[in-house]
Amino acid sequence: GQECRLEDASLAKNCYRKDVIVERHRHRYEVNNNYVEALDAKGMKVSGKSMDENLMEIMEIPEHPWFLGCQFHPEFTSSPRDGHPLFTGFVEAAVNKSKDT
Secondary structure, eight states, rough: OOEEETTTHHHHHHHHHEEEEEOOOOSSOOOOOGGHHHHHHHOOOOEEEEETSSSSSEEEOOOOOEEEEEEEEEEEOOOSSSSOOHHHHHHHHHHHHHHOO
């Protein structure tokens, strides 16, 4: 497991309700830090970083009802009785969206 610091007012922090999380990561692919500013300018925000702030762990689009990508495996710590916070957040967003239509 690796520690990841979550940004305030982010979907990730809303799901986890914590400042720092620990997740099992897969760093076969990484976000190129040279593009973070350009992604940010287009609306995609980094909402979780490694503790040394060199690795982008979670990105999201705040203007979207529920868009979040992560560099770890939430399925590894999820079970039918105790869903991972990101899965729970996604299902809650889907339920809320269905009530809007």
